[in-house]
Amino acid sequence: MKLIHKATRSFLIACLLVAGLGGVFCFFLLKKIFSEEATEQLYAQKKKLTAHLHQTRQMPENWYALTDSLAVVRVKEPVAETLTDTVLANPLEPGEMLDYRILTFGVSVLPLGNPASETRHYKITIQNPLYETEDLSMAIFTVFAGLIIALVLALLLVNYWLSNRLWLPFYKTLDTLSKFRINEEQPLAFAPTTTIEFQALQTNLDQLTRLVRQEYASLKTFTENASHELQTPLAVISSNLEQLLQAPNLTQSQLEQIGGLLDTTGRLARMNQTLLLLTKIDNRQFGTQERVDFSASLNEKMTLWEALIQHKGITVDQQIEPDVDILVNPHLADVLLNNLLTNAIKHNLPNGRISVALFPQKLIIRNTGNPPTVPIGQLWERFQKDSTDQSSLGLGLALVAKICQSSGFQVSYEYAQGWHEVVLAMADSTGQR
Amino acid sequence: MKILLVEDEKSLAAAILDFLRAEGHVCEWAADAQAADEKIDVYEYDCALVDIMLPNGSGLDLVRKLKETQSRSGIIIISAKNSLDDKVQGLDLGADDYLTKPFHLSELNARLNALRRRRQFDGSPEIVFGPIKVLPDAKEVRVSGQPVTLTRKEYDLLVYLMSNPGRVLTKGAISEHLYGDDIDQVDRFDFLYSQMKNLRKKLAEQGCPDYIQTIYGVGYKLTA
Structure with missing residues (x-):
């Protein structure tokens, strides 16, 4: 209204x-x-x-x-x-x-x-x-009814005039504001107005949006710099360790020590990259959405992980409808599918089962496994992981949740009768849900 | 190959130079954009390893200049920036490959070797180790002339090992090469072990001696 x-x-x-x-x-x-x-x-x-x-x-x-x-x-x-x-x-x-x-x-x-x-x-x-x-x-009713009708007519006329003239700059300002994009640079161009209140509104909005853009830009720069600052020392450590590993006459325990350090450095690097990825998604640096053929991507991923699935003796039951186009950032879609599938493989039982089903606007991934050790409500938070699993970073599901949030997908998780079930409700490329 | 390394971090540069020289390459090092610029003006290189974020300049400008003046040379960007835009921009400018820091030296070696094969600096596109011969164009593997049928991952694994003969390769480096690094680890070391076992078996079936040495708890080494 x-x-x-x-x-x-x-x-x-x-x-x-x-x-x-x-x-x-x-x-x-x-x-x-x-x-x-x-x-x-x-x-x-x-x-x-x-x-x-x-x-x-x-x-x-x-x-x-x-x-x-x-x-x-x-x-x-x-x-x-x-x-x-x-x-x-x-x-x-x-x-x-x-x-x-x-x-x-x-x-x-x-x-x-x-x-x-x-x-x-x-x-x-x-x-x-x-x-x-x-x-x-x-007589009284007639007089007063006439009065009210006259008042309403006058009011409507005045309002029409008001909204057309008096409020016009306000609506124009709103319109300009709705075109504001945080990752663009040019300042908002408000239509000039003579009303002092609207002038104040425009000035404040102008300051606010400039400030927001500045903060956004500095955050972006910080993210990139943090990446550079951390990745480079990590590169120094791992390169030197790798060279050290090639030294002749190393004892077995020295080899294992260096190997362990390399593994840890690798985990640190991956953790850093994942946290940066989370930050970048938060900063909406993956804004561009494209039509992604989810059917093809999913089939590709299934092929990529086929050998590992066979190695673990897992039976796969897949029902992938062809040509399911989803509007999403392709890089994020890739990370999303990778995480969901590797989770289903990793948290599975020996000789377990995986069921993958893709329909237009819906992806269901189910796998057999032990009940989750983390309360379901906290499952999507960072660093919530099965404490017995040393190799896991505990960021996979947080990443999934973040990608779903930024892509406008609904994600839900359930565990029932020995099956983990993740359901993604997505908008297709026409924007329908 | 004659290689130019443009990298401002001294200790990283030292490790890379150490490694490249041990591989038999002739290397020069520039610590900033200006020094690199001067070197490019004077010398010709087979390959340049270029960091993007440099003191007093951008590595992307160097890539541009290299492409203009020395179109024969291969370019590999080594950057801490793992953003898609930079990758796309770098490759658009004519870089041959893009490595994100931190990377494994053996990975760098594999990329360099692939680049060398593509550019045919050494005249031969084949990779040979003892009786094992790999034809990358056809993705064929032969042992003493007999074809060996490998899965895609086994083939990748063999090529990676053969690109780094005599080097200890950690399981982390190998599985990252095979499966990328933007995912949590999925008990892949165990998996790698089984793939390695299959590869060894298939090679042994053709009478190939076991050149793959297991470094217990660390990784593998291809050694004669």
């Missing part, structure tokens, strides 16, 4: 709330005012009538006939005053009922010119129609 839509939504909700509550409040207020007004009118009429009666001391003959709303009845007893609301038929529109407020009171007067006569009591009823609630609420 766009920012502008979010703001509009909140504003609309606020509008509806305020207008709704305002309408209800307005309705009750008006109702109260009208009601009080009706009562006031009734009492004003009462005052007038009472005063007139006391002054004239006789009933005007024509009063009754004047209107429906006034009724005077002569009664024997004095009448107490009551104010009631009732519903009566509308005399103008038959069938419709109307709310009426009715004031009933009594007036007692002595007739004129006859002091001996007794006091006369009258019961007077005045009725006034109340304004219809339905009409009132309808």
